[in-house]
Amino acid sequence: MAKRKVQRRARKILGEEPVALVWCEIHKPIPLPPKEVHRAAGKGRLKPGHHWLLYVGAVVFFFVVVPMILIDKLGKKIDQGLGSRREPHRQTPRERNRSGPQRSKPDRGFAGARADDPASGVFDGDWDLTAGRLLLRWYSHSPNPKRLVMLARDRICVAASPRRRLSPTRADDFRPVAEFPLDAARIEGAAGQPRGFATFRIHFADGSWLEVGRLGEPEDADHFLRTVSA
Template identity: 90%
Template sequence: MAKRKVHRRARKILGEEPVALVWCEIHKPIPVPPKEVHRAAGKGRLKPGHHWLLYVGATVFFFVVVPMILIDKLGKKIDRMLGARQEPHRQTPGTRNNAGPQRSTRDRGSAGGRAAHPADGVFDGDWHLTAGQLLLRWYGHSPNPKRLVMLAHDRICVAASPRRRLSPTRADDFRSVAEFPLDAARTEGEAGQPRGFATFRIRFADGSWLQVGRLGEPEDADHFLRTVSA
């Protein structure tokens, strides 16, 4: 459960004790918007920032692991060539050729499926409405994917921490990045969802909606979902 200092910070922002709060994330990658829409919104980032250890790991992978894999494959290829000279009637290459078109067909089918669902369950799909505009600026407020959604008696507040890494139970440097009165937005969710898979939606008055998941601390998540489902 979020520590007292988190609630204290939330109370300072809202001017009252929050009815419910929970840390959450966009649980899927943000779809790629049309270029003109992205440009009009300031061409902000559409992906979260990564910790420096990730870049170190990627460097080690490309400069150490990849060369070792290539050397290993080269060695196996040389072994196969030598073996083919001794056994000229071996049919292994034909087997490899049969696998290629099958993978291509699956890839084309997957690509077609993604094209048919551009919003991918993240939002309603209209970039010009409230949810789409909020998504376009989602990571401009903070490179960290986590957002704190706070419910007050008269509004919904979305807050973010400027840090790349944070502890949902201890972070107390978050600031409000968007507020919506209850006649402009409402939250929708179901209580009792499996932990780790629970999601809820913020539905806006213009008909657009945004779905988030990866909810934070179990106690906060359960209380939040019970509140919005009541």
């Protein structure tokens, strides 16, 4: 459950007690927009920022772990080469069967396969509508992927913290980045979704929609989904 200072900050932003609130994220990578659209929107970042420890870990992996793996594989290859020189390899019946002529199997394809969704299920796919424009600015407001969606009696507010790292239960420096009256946006989500897989969609008046997931704090998520599904 969100701590008191999170609730207090939400009340200050909304000017009233929030009906429901939940931390959430874009649970899939943001699809790549056309270059001219991205340029016109200011070429903002489309990926979240990472903590410096991640970069340290990557350096250690490539310069320490990878060389050790390669050295180990090279040693095994040398051992195998020396062993094959000492004793000629005798083919087993299974190997003889495998080396025989093989019949090529027809490629049946995937039953019911469909073309890849260019929007990846993240939004409706139109970058000129409200959801697309919101996505283009998603990480410009904050490199952290988490956003706090707050429901008031007459509007929906999306807030973000400027920090790269935050604790959803304690963060109290978030600020509003987008606000929509209820006649311009509505939220649809089903109650009782499996923990860790729950999502909801924000539908806008122009027909566009945006889907988010990775809902934080189970109690907040359950209350939020019950509220929007009522």
